[in-house]
Amino acid sequence: MSSGAGDGSSAALTPDRPLRIAGALGSPYxxxxxxxxxxxxxxxxWVLRGSKWDDLxxxxxxxxxxxxFPDQNGAYPDAMIDSSPQIMRLEELVPDRSIVPVDPAVAFLDYLxxxxxxxxxxxxxxxYRWWYEDAVAKAGMQLPLDIDQQMPAEQLERSRLFITDRQQSRMxxxxxxxxxxxVIEHSYERLLDLFDAHLATTPFLLGERPGRGDFGIFGQFSQLVGWDPESARVAVDRAPRVVHWVNSTDDLSWLPVDGDAGWTDAGSIQATISDLLCEVGRTYAPFLLANAAALESGADEVICTIDGHEFRQGPFAYQAKCLRWLRAAHDELDPGSRAxxxxxxxxTGCEQLFA
Ligand SMILES: N[C@@H](CCC(=O)N[C@@H](CS)C(=O)NCC(=O)O)C(=O)O
Structure with missing residues (x-):
């Protein structure tokens, strides 16, 4: 996807010339x-997209x-989307407190x-947001208020119906x-259990500091664990450390990091991370492969077996790109890191993505 901007012409980011980000409170990314x-x-x-303050x-x-990003004149000429390229653009601009592990093999794992x-x-x-009644009721009311907290009641009701219909039609x-x-609910429950077990020994996925993987999972968990009622209840019941991690990962500006130190070593990946990779290999890997195959053959449905159940959905072009990008990153590894x-x-089941 063309993400716009990010052509290297931006000025240094300072409190007077900050980066600007437009988002929403119910948006994981x-x-x-x-x-x-x-x-x-x-x-x-930070500004709420579509609100009266949003002039991005x-x-x-x-x-x-x-x-x-501000240009040399302090103007904000364009905007960029897509969180993963945004992260990598920021890595180029700002070296301190990097979220990309130093070892290319660990960095690859983090990207996966x-x-x-x-x-x-x-x-x-x-x-979980659009299936369960109390979640639907909450999201329908809350999401429109990002645009205008003072929205008149009739307009809020119209917006609630509009957004609920639109999002449920996309389920x-x-x-x-x-x-x-x-498949979806069991994979959420297992992920909670596995991550909770990992957090019993380690603050983040790959060591003492957060990486891209932490923020990818945090984005989704900010909603699942922190916002949507049914999935939050499940998390509170079975994964107290994950609930705490979500609350704390939202603002880690306080976390001290020492240069490039703090990442897990490629030679001593913990069993709890191998277990999480098995979960990725059990669910996401077979889906990615079936999705790519469906797009290649022109099939109008992805049908695969995940965790012993048949899983079906329409093919998703963006996720075929994700697989291509993962494979390209894998191909670019030096032979030692690839090994x-x-x-x-x-x-783990993930190896099939790169066979
Ligand atoms: N791959 C993108 C996905 C961004 C995305 O899907 N954002 C959602 C909100 S969380 C969105 O803007 N959806 C458009 C809409 O709801 O109309 C990323 O990583 O930033």
Whole structure:
């Protein structure tokens, strides 16, 4: 996807000339990027998209979050979308408090975990928001208020109906159907259990500091665990450490980090991370492969077996790109790092993505 902006012409980011980000409180990717900016101590100004304060330029595609960099004259000429490229653009501009592990093999793993969060955990997020009655009622009322908290009651009611209809009509597109429900809900429950077990020994996925993977999963969990009633109840019941991690990852500006130190070593990846990779290999990997195959053959449905259940949804072109990008990153690894990744992914089910 062309993300716009990010052509290298932006000026240094300072409190007087901050980066600007337009997002929404119910948007996982917006909260993902806001948490990245806070942790990285990058000066930024947050604004609710579509509100009276939002004067960011239009983005190439109407998605949030959009971010805009100041140029040399202090103007904000364009806006960029897509959180993963946004993260990498910020890595180029600001070296301190990087969220990309130094070792390329660990960095690759981190990228895979981010992609899993962005593209698979988002199915859980969408499902729990628009399937359960009390979640639908909350989201329908809350989401329109981002645009105008003082919106008159009749307008709020019209907006509630509009947004609820529109989002529920898209449920099947992301796989939230009666048939897929066990796959999606069990994968959320297992992820909570596995992540909770990991957090019992380690503050973040890959060590003592957060990486892209943490922020990818945090974005979706900011909603699942922190906002939507049914999925939040499930999290409180089974994953107290995850609930705490979500609350704290939202603002890690306080977390001390020492240069490039603090990342897990490629040679000593913990069993709890291998277990999480097995979860990625059990759900997201077979979906990605079936999705790519469906698009290649022109099939109008992706049909695959996930966790012993049949999973069906329409093909998703963006996720075929995600697979191509993952494979390109894998191809770009030096031979030593590729071998290290091979060892870390062996028998997790993720290795099939790069066979
Ligand atoms: N791949 C994008 C996904 C962004 C995305 O899907 N944003 C949603 C909100 S969370 C959106 O803008 N949807 C458009 C709409 O709801 O009309 C990213 O990583 O930023």
């Amino acid at each position: 917006s909260l993902k990027m806001r948490a990245v900016l806070r942790y990285r101590r990058i000066p930024f100004q 330029p239009a983005a190439p595609v109407a998605l949030i979050p959009a971010i805009s 975990l981010e992609d899993y969060g962005d593209e698979w955990v988002t199915k859980q997020m969408y499902h 099947a597109l992301v796989g939230s159907t009666e048939g897929n429900r066990p 290290a990744v091979g060892r870390m992914l062996a028998d």
